[in-house]
């Protein structure tokens with residue numbers, strides 16, 4: 001693994017498990033000083049311990065519920081107390097609800113939007129002043145659901161489509177400050193969120209193998225598939241890329257026949 005993030009500071013939200021943990025681990029392995037953020041304190045401590053600093057202590061971490069604007073304000077001051085500048089922000093924290101159109105409530109819709117869309121907006125707003133004058137990179141974790149309809153996915157899909165719009169608009173707003181803003185749109189990735197989704201089916205194993213078979217590349221994704229894409233969009237190899245959305249789905253969404 002290369003060391004292209006040496007001397008760089010990376011803040012990763014939703015870093016306690018799944019995709020966020022893999023992103024933080026990969027940036028850490030490539031030399032970044034990572035700051036992990038999550039609302040799950042126990043899992044966060046475990047993740048931080050697995051990414052030690054040079055003196056052997058755990059990676060920096062902040063427990064925060066990113067659905068709460070006040071918690072995001074506190075997060076910014078906690079991050080600033082750890083590091084004077086931030087070079088990379090990955091807005092990964094997210095929730096999925098599987099809900100039929102008829103059952104969607106205002107509270108449920110608002111909660112999904114608060115975590116998946118308002119959270120990345122407010123975290124970006126809070127972190128932007130910490131970026132150095134030379135700029136940096138923000139990467140938002142959206143989903144193939146932003147562009148493709150699936151059953152029972154209205155709140156989630158709306159939040160992820162909104163995140164793509166946020167990515168493009170923020171790219172424009174932050175370009176004068178040399179902060180690039182891009183998104184990754186993952187397909188099906190093997191994480192606790194995926195396990196939770198399988199349990200909504202009467203036969204989770206059958207759903208898992210049906211879904212697996214839809215991938216032209218022959219397998220569903222693993223968190224490191226997404227982490228590698230994030231490292232590319234956050235690093236020097238993508239210096240002239242901003243406002244784009246990179247689909248990482250094993251070919252799932254280019255398929256026209258089952």
Ligand SMILES: NC(=O)c1ccc[n+]([C@@H]2O[C@H](COP(=O)([O-])OP(=O)(O)OC[C@H]3O[C@@H](n4cnc5c(N)ncnc54)[C@H](O)[C@@H]3O)[C@@H](O)[C@H]2O)c1
Pocket residue numbers: 013014015016017018019020037038039040043064065066067092093094095096115141142143144185186187188189190191192193194
């Ligand atoms: N797994 C997939 O198939 C898949 C596909 C497309 C997109 N995504 C997106 O990737 C991201 C990560 O997904 P995952 O599969 O790793 O999910 P996950 O549920 O395994 O992990 C999500 C993490 O975010 C944290 N989190 C949730 N709400 C939070 C809040 N309010 N404040 C702070 N932290 C919070 C959780 O505690 C958890 O550690 C999400 O944005 C998800 O929508 C996942």
